[in-house]
Amino acid sequence: MLINGEWTEARSGLSFEVLNPATGESIGSVADGGAEDALLAITAAHDAFKTWSKTTAYERSAVLYRAWEIMTSRADELAHLMTVEQGKPLKASKAEVKYASDFLLWFAEEAKRVVGEWLPSQRPDQRFLSVKVPVGVVAAITPWNYPISMLTRKIGPALAAGCTVVLKPAEATPLCAKATFDVLTDAGLPDGVINMVTTSNPAPVGDIFTSDPRVAKLTFTGSTAVGRVLAAKAASNLQRVSVELGGHAPFIVFPDADPVHAAKGAAALKFLNAGQACISPNRLYVPSSLADLFQETLCSRVERLQTGNGLHDGVGVGPLINEVAVAKVETQVEDARNKGAGIPVGGMRLVNGEHSNGHFYAPTVLTDVKPEMSIYREETFGPVAPVITYEDPEQVIEMANDTNYGLAAYVYTKEIGVAMRAFEGLRFGIIGINDVNPTSASVPFGGMGDSGIGREGGHEGISEYLETKTGGFAI
Ligand code: ADP
Numbered sequence: 244m245l246i247n248g249e250w251t252e253a254r255s256g257l258s259f260e261v262l263n264p265a266t267g268e269s270i271g272s273v274a275d276g277g278a279e280d281a282l283l284a285i286t287a288a289h290d291a292f293k294t295w296s297k298t299t300a301y302e303r304s305a306v307l308y309r310a311w312e313i314m315t316s317r318a319d320e321l322a323h324l325m326t327v328e329q330g331k332p333l334k335a336s337k338a339e340v341k342y343a344s345d346f347l348l349w350f351a352e353e354a355k356r357v358v359g360e361w362l363p364s365q366r367p368d369q370r371f372l373s374v375k376v377p378v379g380v381v382a383a384i385t386p387w388n389y390p391i392s393m394l395t396r397k398i399g400p401a402l403a404a405g406c407t408v409v410l411k412p413a414e415a416t417p418l419c420a421k422a423t424f425d426v427l428t429d430a431g432l433p434d435g436v437i438n439m440v441t442t443s444n445p446a447p448v449g450d451i452f453t454s455d456p457r458v459a460k461l462t463f464t465g466s467t468a469v470g471r472v473l474a475a476k477a478a479s480n481l482q483r484v485s486v487e488l489g490g491h492a493p494f495i496v497f498p499d500a501d502p503v504h505a506a507k508g509a510a511a512l513k514f515l516n517a518g519q520a521c522i523s524p525n526r527l528y529v530p531s532s533l534a535d536l537f538q539e540t541l542c543s544r545v546e547r548l549q550t551g552n553g554l555h556d557g558v559g560v561g562p563l564i565n566e567v568a569v570a571k572v573e574t575q576v577e578d579a580r581n582k583g584a585g586i587p588v589g590g591m592r593l594v595n596g597e598h599s600n601g602h603f604y605a606p607t608v609l610t611d612v613k614p615e616m617s618i619y620r621e622e623t624f625g626p627v628a629p630v631i632t633y634e635d636p637e638q639v640i641e642m643a644n645d646t647n648y649g650l651a652a653y654v655y656t657k658e659i660g661v662a663m664r665a666f667e668g669l670r671f672g673i674i675g676i677n678d679v680n681p682t683s684a685s686v687p688f689g690g691m692g693d694s695g696i697g698r699e700g701g702h703e704g705i706s707e708y709l710e711t712k713t714g715g716f717a718i
Pocket residue numbers: 384385386387411412413414445446447448449450464465466467469470473
């Protein structure tokens with residue numbers, strides 16, 4: 244754990260092992276912190292806020308810029324660590340490290356774009372000024388699926404705004420968090436500006452983060468269930484809250500689209516990170532006129548995907564994070580099978596040979612998926628592509644919107660009018676039009692409904708860490 248500039252053990256002296264999900268081997272151990280440690284981390288962040296919040300935007304920008312340079316220079320070692328700890332193929336880890344570093348650069352720039360306003364008064368002897376100030380100590384809780392970029396997406400703007408941070412990373416990926424903190428401290432952050440409490444038991448640390456009055460803001464990325472509980476606790480303490488939660492993305496192929504192109508897009512997108520992404524498509528809507536060609540192309544792509552240890556050449560799909568994750572996918576697929584879904588590819592765990600000690604599930608295509616199947620409504624977080632055939636393109640937007648989630652949606656069409664109507668009609672925060680990667684550090688990321696509150700990245704990303712102060716000056 245990093246508390247006030249020092250790497251320390253837990254006060255309890257306990258630690259826990261970190262396992263490679265592809266091999267089951269231990270790759271290290273970290274401090275198993277608790278409430279006491281969380282309090283010390285908050286004290287450090289609270290003290291450091293007094294000076295960090297007074298630094299100039301240029302100074303904060305310079306530190307973030309250095310952090311970007313350092314992360315870029317360490318990209319290969321960070322990517323290797325990510326693959327070993329989280330499982331995604333090395334190429335995907337490299338892409339994530341690049342995405343993570345993009346937030347450092349973007350917010351190094353945004354730090355200098357925080358401006359106020361000079362506003363009119365009805366009184367000739369009065370002047371109004373409105374400025375932005377950092378909210379204070381930020382508590383961040385992050386997930387394991389993107390174990391470096393989810394940190395920089397929060398810490399980058401928090402630091403740029405002049406806030407200090409206490410982080411609790413996911414228990415599955417504390418080593419990536421430590422390596423990210425090494426980048427930030429090597430960039431010259433003063434002691435106490437960022438602090439990290441690792442733990443195998445998140446609830447007591449979450450309780451301290453959401454109840455300590457010195458914490459001004461909670462930022463969380465993870466499941467809707469946990470986000471809902473934490474947001475409620477934080478709200479009762481009047482902390483500011485941003486929560487990036489689950490999703491259930493529709494992927495709509497319109498009748499005018501090229502089904503082969505769309506199927507290649509679906510195959511590329513669905514199996515990224517073994518489907519463990521909140522913006523992963525969970526319902527592929529294909530018109531019956533295109534279903535055969537779409538499914539044929541999708542299946543042939545999925546059959547060719549190699550599943551294994553992400554360090555090995557040619558592997559396109561890594562392990563799932565743990566046994567619970569595999570069991571959840573298995574339950575959803577069995578439910579779909581029992582209710583009549585076809586399974587032309589996959590549909591089982593991989594347990595032999597190189598898969599025997601890891602958490603592997605075969606890349607899977609489900610056909611004839613129906614609303615009564617649990618996969619139609621529940622987020623999957625696994626390598627399963629559920630295909631739903633539809634008849635009426637007039638109704639497909641309504642079908643796609645029929646979910647409590649509202650994070651990402653994807654559309655394939657060649658018609659600009661169809662694309663625009665879909666963009667306007669879909670109730671989702673991020674929409675890819677013939678585009679399987681509608682994300683970047685430069686654009687807002689976040690969802691509607693049960694997918695969360697707030698936006699990360701883009702111009703809005705920093706405003707989550709700022710509040711407004713108005714001055715009325717009688718002159
Ligand atoms: P996932 O299903 O992606 O693991 P979680 O919501 O369980 O999603 O985890 C996301 C983050 O939330 C992790 O850092 C995890 O440790 C943390 N977390 C889980 N339960 C709690 C809790 N009760 N209080 C605080 N943090 C929690």
